[in-house]
Amino acid sequence: MPDTPNYYSIKVIVRDETNMVYSMLAAVLDPVGIRTIKFEGVASGSPLILLPVKSTFQDFYNRTQRVIYKGDQLKNITKSIHEVLKSSFNSESFLEELFHYIDHNLVDRIEFIFTQIHNRTAGNSNPRVEIHYELIDPADIEKTTIDEEEIAKKEAPPVIVPTTSGFIIPPDKQLIQFRFQLSPVNGTPLSELKGGDNVFIRLLPGDPITNAIIESLELKEDSGNIKQVPAKIVNISNSKNISEVVIKINEQVYGKIVEEENSVKIKTFDSSAGAAPVLTSPASITAVRKAGQPQKQKDSEDSFQIMPFIVLLVLIAAGMIAMIVYL
Template sequence: MSSDQVYTFQFISKDTSLSVHILFTSVIDIQQAKIEKLEVVAVGKSENIESVQLSVSTHKDIVKVCQKLKYEGKQLKNLTNRLIELFQTNGKSDDFMEQLIHYFNGKDNDKIKYILNQVISQAAGNSKPDIQFFYTIVERSKLNEESQKDIFEDSSLEEKNEDTSSQPASFETKKPVETLEQFIPSGARVIPMKYVLSPVSGIQVNTLKPGDRIMIQLLKSDSSSQSIIEAMKLETPEGQIRPLPGTVVASKNNGVENETVIQIGSDVFGKIYEEENSIKVRPYSGEKPILIGEKSSGSKSKTKMSETSEDSGLMITILIALGVLGISMTAIFSFLF
């Protein structure tokens, strides 16, 4: 298969019981088995997305709908952010992507729905959504093409304004919400993390800039993050995760919302979303985390030194006592004989 060919994969998930409705689109590099690009939005009302026809929509069509819903303030921010985080993480997971592409090739639609439901449930709780999806192989050169057909089943939804042609241009040019995926190299691991806060002397999150060094804490949310925590020996015997320094790669403010990409290793990245720009994060001041093993080793060393000192003192006391006893016995024998 040509390296110029990619999968475009999009789905609509509707869970009326939870009032959670999701629109998703992605571009998948078939050779690398990685998600190159993705856009997703979660909304509370199904009418915002249910009329989208996936079979006639290009990747760019769905991206524009997602951005429009975000611009209009119709998205469920926390859920949208969580979904972006999960799909980015899974999109760089060899196991997940090889499995997904295998199901694509075998047209195993039930298995595709199953793994999508697993990711959605991680973000939205115990969800049992109705999932519709569409995937196809396209030439990479056609990714920026838009459908010549109306991607909505009912065109009246788009014709409320007489000048409909100006509507796409308005949100296309403003682009109020942009992901920072381009700052995360292909093949890098993306793991969940959070800021270490410092309300008094910290750096306000909306002033973060590339190159800033701040303290973050990794989160144990999946096997990938758990393996990194174990490799870096960040977990204490009590189960707490020690903070570590990270470098800000990129940061963007969208109104009151902040999105920051942070790097902690050559191929380990994280993305943190924060809806309060007023919070302050702890800067890295050069301190070196003290490992528990080092503390216990030092403690053992001190204990051994103390024990040695006590043993030496006891030996001296015994020798003095024996010396005094010897002198006394000599004096007694001299007096008697």
């Protein structure tokens, strides 16, 4: 291995069309010290997250962080990827094997390694793997070549909102922001869902109403993640690859979303497990507080009205005791 102060930057794209899992992996490796400087990885149910494989490590890192921040990652698979990468990139024998393949340009062997990592984290399949590696100066680790906002605009397909729905959410209902909980392996394609089906969603914090409902339903975990909740599809309409879906999580809380890909697989409630759970908690913190105020006020008024009778009874009792003592 050449004695060089440079690092290897390796980027990997994995496209698993069978399971609808799309992954980005990247690492900066020190071939002299046989160590890992940095690594990152994320998996999603959408190919729109993927960057060109020749982007820089920092480009991959920035995109990964944005995907996680937006909640577009497949959480369990992403967690597994991090665990496997941590174990692998901290193994000297793994790094020596990888450096050997890189130095001898054995791309097929490198592809095999990352295919195995994918199969360990996302299930056995025959994914398409793209790899690019290069020597970089340590000072260039944080070099970027991509404007994330500009890339997001270019990758986003034009949104065609279906106009055939005609469904109107009642004006007295709370309207929340949400995303469907995806299940690439066992989920139901969005195009096959219908009104009355029970699905799982995750609320997206940001607006006052959604934030209040997340708090009132105690959906935020200590880690900061938002718990999934059951919801019922009220109405769904399709137009080409676009679907407009209206859901409700209880009688007061509704949501509406336009999905730009009908083939995504949604996590549904298994009817064999019994009746679908229904959230019956108050619609929002405001509702909880407003509901509690009249009762407290009523209790206070009742106490105030009863007090004179209590005083009168005490006086009568005192008088009777005085008469008995006198007699």
